[in-house]
Each structure stands twice: as structure tokens, then as C-alpha cells.
Amino acid sequence: MKLETAKSLLLIILIGTSLILTFGMWNYRAEYEPLNDVESIDEADLGGETKDVDDVIKPNNIVFKMNGQFFSYANPADSMQLFEDIQRWKLTDIQNRAAEDDRESGAEAEIIFPTEVPLSLFDSILNVDNTLRSNTNFYVDRFYIALNEETGVLQVQFVSTDGEEVVEGTIHSTEHYERLLSIFNELDDEAYEERELISGTAKDIYIPIEAKSMKSFTYTFDTTDAVTIRNIMFTNPNVVNISESAPGSIMYRTDNRQLNISNHGMRFIDVAERNNEPTDTNVLRQSMEKINEHKGFTDDYRLESFTEDSIAYRLYRFQYPVVNNSYMDLSMIYQEWQNDQLSEYNRSLISLDTVINTSSKELRSGNEIILSIQQGENAADIDDVQIAYRLTIGSNENGEDYVLLEPNWYQRIDNSWSTVPEINADTQQNLEGGS
Amino acid sequence: MQWSHIKTLFILSFLVLNIYLLFQFISKQQDMNIPELEVADMNLDEELEQERITVSADVHFEIPDLSYISSSQKEFSRTEISELNDIDDINAVRSKDNQLLAVEFSSPLEIPEDIEPGALSELVRPYVLNASEFSFGTWNRDLNIIVFYQNKEGYPIYLNQHAMLTFYVNDDREITHYTQTMVGDADVQESTSLNAPMIAIGSLLHNRYLNSEEDVSNVEFGYYSRIEDEGEGTQVFAPTYKITVDDENDYFVNAAESFTYPGNYTGYLVKMLEENYLRKLYVMLAEDSRIADDLSSMIEDKIEPYRSEPE
Numbered sequence: 001m002k003l004e005t006a007k008s009l010l011l012i013i014l015i016g017t018s019l020i021l022t023f024g025m026w027n028y029r030a031e032y033e034p035l036n037d038v039e040s041i042d043e044a045d046l047g048g049e050t051k052d053v054d055d056v057i058k059p060n061n062i063v064f065k066m067n068g069q070f071f072s073y074a075n076p077a078d079s080m081q082l083f084e085d086i087q088r089w090k091l092t093d094i095q096n097r098a099a100e101d102d103r104e105s106g107a108e109a110e111i112i113f114p115t116e117v118p119l120s121l122f123d124s125i126l127n128v129d130n131t132l133r134s135n136t137n138f139y140v141d142r143f144y145i146a147l148n149e150e151t152g153v154l155q156v157q158f159v160s161t162d163g164e165e166v167v168e169g170t171i172h173s174t175e176h177y178e179r180l181l182s183i184f185n186e187l188d189d190e191a192y193e194e195r196e197l198i199s200g201t202a203k204d205i206y207i208p209i210e211a212k213s214m215k216s217f218t219y220t221f222d223t224t225d226a227v228t229i230r231n232i233m234f235t236n237p238n239v240v241n242i243s244e245s246a247p248g249s250i251m252y253r254t255d256n257r258q259l260n261i262s263n264h265g266m267r268f269i270d271v272a273e274r275n276n277e278p279t280d281t282n283v284l285r286q287s288m289e290k291i292n293e294h295k296g297f298t299d300d301y302r303l304e305s306f307t308e309d310s311i312a313y314r315l316y317r318f319q320y321p322v323v324n325n326s327y328m329d330l331s332m333i334y335q336e337w338q339n340d341q342l343s344e345y346n347r348s349l350i351s352l353d354t355v356i357n358t359s360s361k362e363l364r365s366g367n368e369i370i371l372s373i374q375q376g377e378n379a380a381d382i383d384d385v386q387i388a389y390r391l392t393i394g395s396n397e398n399g400e401d402y403v404l405l406e407p408n409w410y411q412r413i414d415n416s417w418s419t420v421p422e423i424n425a426d427t428q429q430n431l432e433g434g435s
Numbered sequence: 436m437q438w439s440h441i442k443t444l445f446i447l448s449f450l451v452l453n454i455y456l457l458f459q460f461i462s463k464q465q466d467m468n469i470p471e472l473e474v475a476d477m478n479l480d481e482e483l484e485q486e487r488i489t490v491s492a493d494v495h496f497e498i499p500d501l502s503y504i505s506s507s508q509k510e511f512s513r514t515e516i517s518e519l520n521d522i523d524d525i526n527a528v529r530s531k532d533n534q535l536l537a538v539e540f541s542s543p544l545e546i547p548e549d550i551e552p553g554a555l556s557e558l559v560r561p562y563v564l565n566a567s568e569f570s571f572g573t574w575n576r577d578l579n580i581i582v583f584y585q586n587k588e589g590y591p592i593y594l595n596q597h598a599m600l601t602f603y604v605n606d607d608r609e610i611t612h613y614t615q616t617m618v619g620d621a622d623v624q625e626s627t628s629l630n631a632p633m634i635a636i637g638s639l640l641h642n643r644y645l646n647s648e649e650d651v652s653n654v655e656f657g658y659y660s661r662i663e664d665e666g667e668g669t670q671v672f673a674p675t676y677k678i679t680v681d682d683e684n685d686y687f688v689n690a691a692e693s694f695t696y697p698g699n700y701t702g703y704l705v706k707m708l709e710e711n712y713l714r715k716l717y718v719m720l721a722e723d724s725r726i727a728d729d730l731s732s733m734i735e736d737k738i739e740p741y742r743s744e745p746e
Binding site for chain 2: 007008010014015017018021022024025085184235236238240241243253255256257258268269270272273349428
């Protein structure tokens with residue numbers, strides 16, 4: 001009997017201790033909770049999409065060349081559709097070849113990108129069976145797909161921008177061959193427009209000959225609030241000093257970082273010096289990783305230019321570039337990197353919402369543009385000529401801000417876009433009389 | 436089955452459960468009781484030992500409860516200038532923006548040999564506005580300039596052109612001129628947790644500023660700022676460790692976020708004189724200030740060998 005009482009007692013004690021232990025473990029967790037709060041600040045983001053290299057490197061023109069004539073899709077969305085198809089075409093038999101002086105060929109498509117990129121990047125843009133990595137100094141801003149009528153295959157060619165090297169590949173597919181051939185057979189269809197090569201510019205630029213009419217758009221828009229940006233750019237918001245340098249302009253500072261938010265844009269600098277071990281990741285990957293971290297690709301931003309330590313992305317709308325050119329450039333994301341650290345970050349904080357108004361605008365004809373460029377003194381420095389939307393912010397009678405996108409002809413010189421100047425009156429008359 | 440058997444079974448199963456729970460509890464306690472900092476510390480000690488780096492400085496002082504502070508530039512008033520001019524032996528002028536004070540000794544002030552920083556402070560005290568706010572910083576032998584730092588909240592603001600008392604010494608160990616800049620009242624920000632000095636030493640090591648067989652000879656505490664943007668006026672100062680290695684090289688390590696900067700005194704002072712003080716003196720020079728004239732040519736001579744090459 002005594003044994004039984006002892007056993008009951010033991011059982012009660014055991015049940016008791018197991019309860020205490022379970023409870024103890026439960027409480028231990030609670031002490032750790034505040035730390036999680038600090039971490040959650042890092043999770044602030046701009047709500048954009050995560051992008052890959054092939055989302056930000058896209059051509060801004062595809063030109064079909066045949067018998068000395070040039071054509072493009074009249075609607076750039078069709079060009080983009082074709083490019084997306086091309087990205088899936090399997091590229092094989094990749095080989096290096098010395099450049100020839102004359103790259104003469106029959107029918108070919110020229111795919112032109114806004115900036116030079118290392119050839120190796122095309123590994124992730126196109127569907128290649130072998131790596132395109134060759135010489136590290138092999139930069140390209142365009143490639144060619146030629147129809148080889150004898151063999152019925154597509155010949156792909158990358159020519160380095162210095163013109164010294166060529167990398168070739170082949171697309172062995174009757175289906176893809178037929179697809180491209182059918183385009184060349186219907187170039188007089190109204191889906192296409194004729195283009196003209198501008199002579200005397202830094203690169204080959206093809207612009208539509210006919211005058212076009214395009215739409216201007218008025219948008220409502222949202223601006224990311226300052227606190228979200230602060231939480232992204234500063235790891236410890238407690239140490240950040242806030243001041244209002246001018247009405248509507250907020251300045252966040254610490255001893256080494258400064259974030260200015262005004263006019264719907266931001267400018268951030270970080271002067272901290274870090275002695276990181278040098279890594280060989282390039283600035284493009286670093287910058288995309290950083291921007292994806294806070295989901296910063298809030299719109300169709302595409303690679304505009306990059307150097308060893310800086311990179312710029314430009315906003316595109318309806319496949320056309322957007323140009324703003326104000327101090328807080330609302331059409332750009334710009335970053336500078338030093339020692340693998342972000343040292344400067346300027347960007348637009350607006351996201352376009354809904355179209356509230358449209359109007360029509362007549363654009364100058366290609367001939368007028370070519371004349372204007374050849375009249376100007378810096379034709380040889382021009383890298384690109386495009387129709388782009390000028391972005392301006394205005395406010396209506398109710399005091400509500402809106403964004404106006406207005407199409408116009410732009411020329412690109414040294415990575416800066418400006419409107420192609422109007423030709424002066426005399427020549428204008430000559431042009432009208434002559435044509 | 437009998438009740439006693441059931442009890443025995445229960446006892447056994449609870450015993451097993453308790454042993455399991457006890458193990459879990461103990462391992463959890465061990466995980467959490469050792470904060471990450473100490474883990475880092477332990478590794479750091481080993482790392483330092485491996486590199487044969489010694490720490491002779493006292494690093495176990497209590498971490499002061501400092502916060503980030505912000506402050507804007509002080510402008511010297513007309514009465515302050517006349518106050519200074521009332522003192523015998525010196526003549527004072529201020530820059531056009533009132534932020535820089537330039538003072539000339541009518542008979543140069545001789546510095547005794549082997550002077551202690553404390554005695555030096557006493558020596559200059561009678562000639563300086565708000566002398567009690569400044570403490571000795573460094574005597575830069577390259578330029579032969581003695582620098583005093585302004586103190587805020589009881590700690591010095593290291594190497595900051597907007598909070599500095601600068602004495603220009605000639606080849607005969609005499610102070611002929613001094614300049615002064617100050618920041619105004621400080622706004623103290625929310626407090627934040629600061630790293631222990633050993634963590635700061637660790638970041639020196641990891642940034643490869645601290646190399647093998649070196650000695651951490653001194654650790655001090657103050658404020659430091661990297662952004663000295665002029666136009667905006669307000670500066671933010673971070674609680675910062677000044678760590679001296681081998682009694683010769685100073686490094687500034689942010690105490691909250693561990694950013695690390697080498698204290699390149701000569702480089703900083705030359706840049707400061709060239710891009711800030713000299714420019715202000717030139718403006719005064721245009722208004723026929725003799726003091727500015729003398730001082731600017733003296734500064735030019737001092738920085739001549741260190742000027743950055745024109746590109």
C-alpha cells in the first residue's frame with residue numbers, strides 16, 4: 001500500500017515538472033521577440049516586380065534590311081513580340097571569327113539595344129546551347145540575324161563595337177526560318193514602315209521616314225512616401241536626423257548617409273568607406289540584386305547605360321523611352337557603386353496610375369529630323385535618335401498633380417537625351433518646296 | 436490491467452518525456468544565454484591572437500550612453516569680435532559668412548618645449564572664445580598646426596572643419612595666428628545601442644586597417660561625421676571610437692554601425708584649408724583685411740608641399 005502512495009506521489013511530481021518545463025520553454029521564446037521587430041523594418045519595399053537581366057536589357061529597335069531598304073514594325077509592341085520569340089530560338093554552333101571588312105549579306109534583321117553590354121550577358125538573354133563568353137572586352141549593342149537561303153538556316157552574328165571581332169551562331173530550325181522569311185515577304189504590309197539610315201552619326205540609326213501622329217497621355221500617379229524610402233535606405237532609423245530643407249523637401253541624414261526626397265524623386269549618398277575584399281561581380285548584377293531586394297523596379301525600367309562603377313535605367317512606356325531631364329530625374333534609376341557598396345542612388349518615386357486624358361500630336365517626319373541633325377554640328381556624336389515621351393508634372397485647377405507624357409523626337413549624345421532641334425525657317429521652306 | 440500497473444507505466448512515460456523536455460530546455464537556454472556579441476568576441480580574441488595583435492588600451496570601460504546628435508554652424512557675432520579685440524596682444528576678424536574667426540597675435544605666442552596638452556590648453560585659454568568648449572586634438576607635424584576639437588555633450592567632435600580651433604605655428608615654435616569654427620547647440624536624437632570597444636576593434640581588423648603584430652594602444656570616445664555638406668548647415672554626428680594603433684595611426688569607428696575610417700589628418704587638414712578656410716580668407720582679402728592676407732599666405736606656404744596635383 002505504501003508503495004502505491006509513493007508511486008502516486010512520484011507520478012504527480014513528474015506531471016508537475018513536465019508542465020513546468022513546457023511552460024518554461026514557452027516563456028523563453030518571448031524574450032527573443034523584440035529582436036524580430038527590428039528585422040521587420042528591413043522588409044519595407046517599393047512594391048515593384050523582381051526583374052532579371054533579360055527584363056531590363058531589351059532592344060529599342062529591330063530593323064529588317066533587304067535590297068538596300070530598311071523596314072521596321074510600325075508598332076514597337078510587335079518588335080518586342082518578335083524579340084521575345086527570338087529569345088526562345090535555340091542558338092548553336094557558336095564560334096569566334098575574325099572580322100571581315102565588308103559584312104555584306106542579303107536579307108537580315110538587325111536587333112539594336114540602347115547600350116553596349118558585354119557579350120557574355122547574352123547568355124542570359126538568348127537561348128544559347130554554349131556560352132557566348134569570349135574576350136572580356138567584347139561589347140555589343142546590336143546583333144544580326146541573316147537568312148541563309150541556300151541552307152535554310154538563320155545565321156546570328158555579334159560584331160564587337162570596336163569592329164575587330166565577330167561571334168557567330170546558327171539557328172537550325174525551319175520553323176523559325178519560315179517565321180522570319182514571312183516577315184521579309186510582307187514588308188509592304190501596313191504593319192511595317194520604311195526606315196532611313198541617318199548618315200554621319202556615331203552609330204547606325206534607322207528612323208521612320210513618314211511623319212507620324214502619336215498620342216500624348218495624362219496620368220494620375222502615386223508617389224512613394226518618404227518613410228518607406230527611409231526604412232529601405234537606413235538600417236537603423238533611430239539614428240537618422242530629419243530636417244525639412246525647403247517646403248516639401250525632406251532630408252534624412254546620419255554621419256555618413258544623406259537622403260533627400262523632393263519633387264517626387266530621391267537622391268541618396270553614402271560616403272562610408274568600406275574596405276571590402278574586391279569581388280568580381282559586375283555592377284549590373286550588384287545593382288539589380290540591390291534594387292530587387294527592395295522591389296525597386298516599379299515600372300518598365302530598362303538598362304540605359306553603365307560603366308565600371310555606375311549604372312542607369314530608364315523608364316519606358318508603350319516601348320518608347322521616357323525623358324524627364326530635371327534635377328530629380330523622374331524617368332531614371334541611377335546608381336553608383338564603390339568597393340561593392342552602393343554610394344549613390346537617385347531615382348524617381350512616382351508610379352503612373354490611370355490615364356485621365358489623351359490628345360493627338362503630329363510628329364516631324366524622318367526627313368525633317370535627318371535634315372536637322374545634318375544641319376547641327378554634333379551629328380558625329382549622336383548615338384541614337386528615338387521618339388520618346390517627355391515627362392512633365394503639372395497640376396490642374398483642383399491642385400491635383402498629374403503626369404503628362406508627350407511624344408517628341410529625341411537625340412542621344414553622351415548619355416543625355418535632348419529634343420532634336422527644329423530646323424530653321426529657310427531650309428524648312430526649301431524642304432516643303434522640294435518635296 | 437491493474438491500477439498500479441497503469442501508474443507504473445505512466446511514471447515511466449512521464450520520466451521519458453521529462454528527460455526529453457529537460458534536454459530541450461537546457462539546449463535552448465544555452466542557445467539564448469550566450470548573446471551573439473559574446474560569440475563574436477570569442478572568435479575575435481582568437482583572431483587577434485592568431486595575428487599576434489595586442490590590445491594594450493583599456494577596452495573594458497563602461498560604454499557611455501551617447502546618442503547621435505545634430506547641430507548647425509554657429510555664426511560669430513559682432514560683440515564676440517569686439518570682446519576678442521579687447522584682449523591685449525590679439526586682433527580678430529570674422530569671415531563674410533560669420534562662420535570663420537581669424538585671429539592674429541601681435542607678438543607671437545611661444546610654446547615651451549615638452550608641453551603637456553593640459554598646459555597647452557591653459558596657454559591659449561586667455562585668447563580664445565568659449566575656450567572651455569575645446570580640448571586638445573592633435574599637433575600635426577607635417578603642417579605644424581595644432582588642432583583643438585570642440586566638445587559636445589562632454590565628448591570631442593573629432594576632426595571636423597566646422598568645429599575646430601586651429602593654431603598655426605611658425606618654425607620658431609610660435610603661434611602667430613589661429614582660426615576658429617564652432618557648431619551651435621546640439622539636438623540629441625533617440626538613443627541607440629552602441630557596440631563595445633572590442634567590436635570596434637574587430638571591425639578595424641575586418642576592414643584590414645589593423646594588421647598582424649600591431650598594438651591597439653588607445654581607445655577613446657567622441658563624435659564624428661563624414662558628411663560635411665556646407666550649404667545645408669546641419670551636420671549629424673555619430674558616437675564614434677577613436678582607436679589608436681601603435682601610438683601613431685588613428686582610426687574612427689562608428690560605435691553604432693561600425694563604419695570605419697582612417698584618420699588621415701594631414702590630408703584632411705590640407706583639404707579643409709584649401710577648400711574652406713582659404714576661400715573664406717580670400718573673400719576677406721578682397722576687403723583689404725591685413726590679417727587675412729598674412730594668414731592666407733602662411734597657410735599657402737604650409738600646404739604647398741601637400742596640395743593635390745592639378746589634374
